[in-house]
Amino acid sequence: MGSFDTFLQQVFNGLVLGSLYALIALGYTMVYGIVNLINFAHGDVLMVGALTALSAITLAHATAPGLPGWALMIVGMAAAIVVCILLSLLIERVAYRPLRNAPRLAPLITAIGVSILLQTVSMLIWGRNHLTYPQLLPADPIAIGPATVTATKLAVIALSGIIMFGLLVLVQRTRLGRAMRATAENPRVAGLMGVNPNAVIAATFAIGAALAAVAGVMYAAVYSVAHFYMGFIPGLKAFTAAVLGGIGNIPGAMLGGILLGLIEALGAGYIDQLSGGVFGSNYQDVFAFIVLCAVLILRPSGLLGERVADRA
Amino acid sequence: MTPVRAPATADPQSAAARRRALLTGLAITAVVLVLPLAAGWLGTAWVRALAFAALYVMLALGLNIVVGFAGLLDLGYIAFYAVGAYTFALLASPHLTDNFPAIALAFPGGLHVPIWVAIPLGATIAAGFGVLLGAPVLKLRGDYLAIVTLGFGEIIRIFLNNLNRPLNFTNGPQGINLIDPVRIGIVSFDRPLDVLGVQLTSPQLYYYLFAALAALSALVCARLQDSRLGRAWMAIREDETAAKAMGINVRNVKLLAFGLGATFGGVAGAMFGAFQGFVSPESFSLMESVIVLSMIVLGGLGHIPGVIFGAVLLSVFPEVLRHTVGPLQEQIFGRIVIDTEVLRMLLYGIALVVIMLYRPRGLWPAPLHGTARAPGGGDAPPPANRAAGGVEP
Numbered sequence: 001m002g003s004f005d006t007f008l009q010q011v012f013n014g015l016v017l018g019s020l021y022a023l024i025a026l027g028y029t030m031v032y033g034i035v036n037l038i039n040f041a042h043g044d045v046l047m048v049g050a051l052t053a054l055s056a057i058t059l060a061h062a063t064a065p066g067l068p069g070w071a072l073m074i075v076g077m078a079a080a081i082v083v084c085i086l087l088s089l090l091i092e093r094v095a096y097r098p099l100r101n102a103p104r105l106a107p108l109i110t111a112i113g114v115s116i117l118l119q120t121v122s123m124l125i126w127g128r129n130h131l132t133y134p135q136l137l138p139a140d141p142i143a144i145g146p147a148t149v150t151a152t153k154l155a156v157i158a159l160s161g162i163i164m165f166g167l168l169v170l171v172q173r174t175r176l177g178r179a180m181r182a183t184a185e186n187p188r189v190a191g192l193m194g195v196n197p198n199a200v201i202a203a204t205f206a207i208g209a210a211l212a213a214v215a216g217v218m219y220a221a222v223y224s225v226a227h228f229y230m231g232f233i234p235g236l237k238a239f240t241a242a243v244l245g246g247i248g249n250i251p252g253a254m255l256g257g258i259l260l261g262l263i264e265a266l267g268a269g270y271i272d273q274l275s276g277g278v279f280g281s282n283y284q285d286v287f288a289f290i291v292l293c294a295v296l297i298l299r300p301s302g303l304l305g306e307r308v309a310d311r312a
Numbered sequence: 313m314t315p316v317r318a319p320a321t322a323d324p325q326s327a328a329a330r331r332r333a334l335l336t337g338l339a340i341t342a343v344v345l346v347l348p349l350a351a352g353w354l355g356t357a358w359v360r361a362l363a364f365a366a367l368y369v370m371l372a373l374g375l376n377i378v379v380g381f382a383g384l385l386d387l388g389y390i391a392f393y394a395v396g397a398y399t400f401a402l403l404a405s406p407h408l409t410d411n412f413p414a415i416a417l418a419f420p421g422g423l424h425v426p427i428w429v430a431i432p433l434g435a436t437i438a439a440g441f442g443v444l445l446g447a448p449v450l451k452l453r454g455d456y457l458a459i460v461t462l463g464f465g466e467i468i469r470i471f472l473n474n475l476n477r478p479l480n481f482t483n484g485p486q487g488i489n490l491i492d493p494v495r496i497g498i499v500s501f502d503r504p505l506d507v508l509g510v511q512l513t514s515p516q517l518y519y520y521l522f523a524a525l526a527a528l529s530a531l532v533c534a535r536l537q538d539s540r541l542g543r544a545w546m547a548i549r550e551d552e553t554a555a556k557a558m559g560i561n562v563r564n565v566k567l568l569a570f571g572l573g574a575t576f577g578g579v580a581g582a583m584f585g586a587f588q589g590f591v592s593p594e595s596f597s598l599m600e601s602v603i604v605l606s607m608i609v610l611g612g613l614g615h616i617p618g619v620i621f622g623a624v625l626l627s628v629f630p631e632v633l634r635h636t637v638g639p640l641q642e643q644i645f646g647r648i649v650i651d652t653e654v655l656r657m658l659l660y661g662i663a664l665v666v667i668m669l670y671r672p673r674g675l676w677p678a679p680l681h682g683t684a685r686a687p688g689g690g691d692a693p694p695p696a697n698r699a700a701g702g703v704e705p
Contacts, residue, residue: 038455095665104454105385106668109609112387112602113664120658124650232598236466239459286470289463296456297448 005146010269011262012144016153016222018261019160023215024238025245025253026167027208033184033248034204037096040111042212043235044118045088047228049080049213050220051126054133056080061134069136073221080213087118088209089202097198122228130227133220156218163214164254167207171250180204184248233285237264240292246305255303263287344523348516359515361631363587365624366522367580372607372623373529373616374576379605380614381542382569383549385458387601388445388465392574394472394596395441396434396581398482401591403430404492411480427494431582438578439571441468446570450563453552465601473593487592494521494586501586518587525583526620529576533616536572545569546614599657606664612674621676626663630656 024046031039053076060067060075067075095114099107137151171177179200182190187197219234220226237260245256268284295302351358371393378386402408403425409416415423425433445464449457476484493502493514501517512520536542544565547555556562585591603626611622634652641648650658667674 038459095669098669102668102672105379105383105613106672108385108455108458109605110665110668112605113661113668116602116657116661117665120654120661123654123657236459236463243456243459283470283474286467289467292463293448293460296452296460300451300456 006269007266008145009147010265012147012149012153013269014262014265015258016156016261017265018241018258019157020215020219020222020234020257021238021241021261022164022254022257023160023211023218024234025242025257026164026250027212028239029242029245029247029250029253030180030204030208032242033250034180034201035096035100037107038111038239039096039205039208040108040235041091041114041118042208043231043233043238044115044122045084045209045231046212046216046219046234047226047231048087048118048122049084049209049216050133050226050230051122051131051228052083053077053080053213053217054131054220054226055126057134057136069138072134073136073217077214077217080217081210084209084213084216085206088205092202092205097201119228119231126228128228130225133224133226135224136221152218152221156222159214159218163211167211167250170207176200176203237285237288240288240295243302244291244295246302249302249304252302252304259303260288260291263291344527345520348519349510352513352516356513356515358631359513359519361628363515363519363522365627366519366526367584367587368604368607368627369526369620369623370522370529370576370580370583371604372611372619373526373533374573374580375604376573376608376614376616376619377533377536377545377576378569378573380608380619381537381545381549382566383545384566384569385454385461386570386573387458387462387598387605388468389461389573389577389604390596390598390601391445391465391468392438392441392577393581393584393600394468394591394593395438395574396578397585397591397596398472398488398581399434399437399578400425400430400582400585401488401491402481403433404586405488405490407483407488407490411483424492427496427582427586431579434582435575435578438574438581442570442572442574443567445574446567450566462598462601465596465598469593469596472596482593485593487590487594489590491585491589491591493589494518494583502589518583522583522587525579529579530616530620537616541565541568603660606660608674610663610667610675612676612678615674615676615678618674618676618678622674626660629659633659 024042027042027045028039031037031042056079057072057076060072091114095110096107099110135152137155139150139152141148141150142154143149171180179190179195180203182193182195183197183200190200191197215234216231220230238257241256241260242253243256244260245252245254247253264284264287267287271283348359348362351362371389374392375386375389378384378389403423406422409419409422445461449460452460472482473485475481476486482488493500495501499505499517501521502514504511504513505517506512544555544560547558547560548562548565552562584595604623607622607626608619609622610626611620612618630652633655637650637655638648638652641650671677
């Protein structure tokens with residue numbers, strides 16, 4: 001396997017990872033665009049989605065053993081989406097809405113508290129151990145050119161692409177999308193124009209949660225494991241992706257996600273050679289943080305964001 | 313003849329207030345001194361809990377400088393604790409001599425740096441890391457600052473976890489053990505000591521040391537709060553642009569906040585290493601940063617007595633839980649339904665959310681401007697026109 005083959009393989013892996021980050025980053029960016037809040041608990045919504053889907057899949061398999069793998073996957077995703085939407089609506093109503101006009105520190109600390117709560121409740125429901133995700137789609141490797149892919153990874157890329165396209169259509173072409181853009185720009189004037197800001201904000205949280213649920217199920221399917229702490233690192237990296245693309249900017253989140261996935265996959269693949277063996281691929285997570293710091297210091301508005309003098 | 317010079321304490325109220333403060337201080341000191349002896353009756357675990365409470369007080373005071381005084385939300389504070397702990401661990405354990413022959417040659421008797429070198433060194437290195445963290449994030453505020461500091465804390469933990477190849481600096485996930493205990497003169501803190509006829513066990517000795525350090529930290533913080541630097545911190549917390557307009561060098565003041573806050577963390581970390589005798593990256597996770605943050609948020613952000621109260625409450629309460637809820641669950645349900653560790657985390661989460669929703673200034677907040685001095689304490693001033701016969705407003 002030549003070095004170009006390795007490169008292609010890593011590019012493919014990067015696209016898979018990047019699609020997942022993009023989906024999660026969209027949740028962060030939409031919420032930040034509309035209420036100026038970093039939803040710390042977003043990564044944990046992802047985790048709840050993945051674990052809910054696992055329970056649903058196990059239940060479905062027990063009651064209807066004849067169902068094919070892809071049907072089980074759909075059942076799991078549907079269950080995850082429903083639960084995550086309800087969960088995020090609850091969180092928004094109880095923890096974030098009362099603090100909408102509070103000083104900046106308060107919603108941030110509340111979000112941290114919600115994140116801890118989600119992790120602990122999940123620990124109580126699903127236990128502390130790593131749970132195995134069943135292989136629902138055929139696991140035989142398919143060769144695309146020199147790169148080896150699996151059906152699951154192809155499904156991730158395809159599904160993410162469809163969802164992102166759908167979201168762009170939603171935001172640009174529908175009434176709800178127009179209402180979301182208006183509320184993001186100026187909630188009070190949007191209210192004067194007949195938009196219900198509370199409903200729009202709730203809808204934004206719900207859409208973000210649905211995306212996170214899908215991303216969570218796919219993340220667990222790709223890595224074949226799910227546990228109560230799985231949302232933290234992907235959540236943080238997705239936030240980095242959102243900032244990279246320009247927070248509040250939807251195409252930016254998609255671009256940032258894909259870019260970050262590529263940077264991480266290529267970096268992890270080549271860091272051994274680049275650093276002469278000092279740093280190995282176990283430093284993979286550090287890449288995202290370095291990217292984050294670099295973006296915030298050098299270009300805080302992100303790749304597609306508007307230039308802002310002082311990011312508050 | 314009436315006296316020409318009024319006595320120094322002319323105001324009877326301030327004299328009474330000073331007397332009250334002195335008595336409260338003496339009472340608190342007495343409790344602090346006697347507590348470990350009483351706890352010793354109940355068991356060593358309680359004394360250790362008290363010692364950890366004192367460490368957490370130091371950490372909380374340090375984080376209070378960054379978050380409470382200067383308003384810079386730091387979610388990676390535990391990194392400085394880790395730096396202090398690992399510094400002491402590397403300087404006072406056989407790890408470096410075991411892994412680097414050159415160092416073994418230079419120090420044939422082993423590396424046993426005494427604490428009066430190790431503590432300042434740990435503090436200085438932690439302060440260096442604090443400035444290192446602060447320098448690139450000066451322009452960031454609020455949410456972004458929180459995330460970047462969180463990332464920094466995680467980076468430190470990942471590096472500590474992985475710096476065992478190719479050169480074994482930190483021994484990776486296994487951590488460094490066989491760390492020297494604190495030695496002052498000929499007294500070694502890992503052995504019981506006879507003081508004035510009272511036999512003090514090792515945890516009790518550590519407790520007194522940590523309590524003294526915590527008291528010193530509180531004193532330093534109190535002096536800082538009322539100094540020019542402290543006021544500069546509060547100015548940039550309230551309104552950075554106005555502070556700049558008033559001539560405050562915001563960059564230096566922020567760096568000082570990070571650096572000084574990190575110093576407290578470094579000292580606490582070094583003491584933690586000596587106390588526990590073992591450090592590993594597991595003790596320095598994000599959850600620990602969040603715990604210290606919840607201590608100062610719960611106690612009263614920016615208010616030193618509140619912060620101390622929050623730290624003591626949130627570090628002793630889990631121990632109380634462990635001893636009461638466990639047996640209680642056994643009695644009621646016949647088995648442990650909720651593990652106390654999980655319960656502890658659950659309560660932290662609930663506490664953070666509930667406090668922010670209902671008492672955002674904490675359980676013991678600083679008195680608001682203008683209300684502490686009035687005799688009624690917080691009552692609105694009487695309406696001005698009452699004496700004049702009252703005109704309808």
